[in-house]
Amino acid sequence: MKTKGEGTNQPNSLIRPTDDQARRMAKNLMRCARFGALAAIEAGTGHPLASRVAVATDLDGTPVILTSLLSGHTSAILSNPSCSLLVGEPGKGDPLAHPRVSLFCNAVPIERRSSTHESIRRRYLARHPKAELYVDFGDFAFFRLEPSRASLNGGFGKAFELQQEDLLAHVDDPERWSEMEAGAVSHMNEDHRDAVKLYAEVLCGGESANWKLACLDPEGIDLVSGDRTERLWLAEPLSRPDDVRSTLVALALQARNA
Known part of the structure; x- marks a missing residue:
């Protein structure tokens, strides 16, 4: 018995063509995210490390995180900036029925004396005001998680592959x-x-x-x-x-x- 796509010239792919609706869905997930799951390679072991991080965005929509230099995921992205960020909150019922997007990123530290630090600090605190208690501690730093591409799952049967130009303003x-x-x-x-x-x-x-x-x-x-x-x-x-x-x-x- 032939499986779907077998004996035809069409590839067996569940990825839908990227359209404006998919772009808007991915951007909305990024802009509205309060937290996400950061996946990085643990420094020294090579094991995948997943951590929950609070998330905000820069002006262009690039995700921004504030992390302690003492945390495992900070040492991971300093050692290997390649990482992924999953955002999208589940609602009622089956959690897999709700939209989420996985961003393939490069973690870029923001220097305190840089021209972008104050803007990022202000935008982050607007979304996470309680972070003002520790945002200026010497062992905390901001990172921009600059996405190169993304995998969007808009629910069952709604999978898209997006590129950087689809994600950022x-x-x-x-x-x-x-x-x-x-x-x-x-x-x-x-x-x-x-x-x-x-x-x-x-x-x-x-x-x-x-x-x-x-x-x-x-x-x-x-x-x-x-x-x-x-x-x-x-x-x-x-x-x-x-x-x-x-x-x-x-x-x-x-x-x-x-």
């Missing part, structure tokens, strides 16, 4: 974006909490809660309330940070009209 002038983001996030949370609440509860369909705007990037907005996270995707990516103000005003008007 294009960011012109990151320093200028970071400066804009810091001011805009502070302004919205201090003076326009009503608009932030509308973004989360009307445009994202989130539960009624004390929402805060955590992060801004060219493709969307991250909103948080305790352990809850919502991602508001923009209709079109922004090419300039100067466009953020008018976009936020338009989104608030859209939510009020809805």
Whole structure:
């Protein structure tokens, strides 16, 4: 008896063609992740080492972790930067029925005196405020887990292979974006909490809660309330940070009209 694909010119593959829906699903899993499973090669033994790590993202969507230099997974990625990160939270029922994405990454340490450290620190604390207790300790460091490709499982029968360009946002002038983001996030949370609440509860369909705007990037907005996270995707990516103000005003008007 012939198996599927046998005796035909078609390869026996369950991988679906990558489309915009798959790209959005993978990016959403990355942007909304509060934690993930980091897989690295244990220094000195060569054994695979899996650890749970808290996760945030850089402006372009690259996952960011904060680790102690005393931990096993830190020594692992310092010894061999090649690693993988699995993100995607299971919900009710079968955990294998829920989307998740495995990212094939290269771990890059962030120097404290580098131009990107302050931006990464601010974005990480916006997602994990309790980390402020130890973020500046001398034995803690940030790493960017720069993905080269990914394996997306959107549920049974929904497998995709994605490349770096499918996963990350294009960011012109990151320093200028970071400066804009810091001011805009502070302004919205201090003076326009009503608009932030509308973004989360009307445009994202989130539960009624004390929402805060955590992060801004060219493709969307991250909103948080305790352990809850919502991602508001923009209709079109922004090419300039100067466009953020008018976009936020338009989104608030859209939510009020809805």
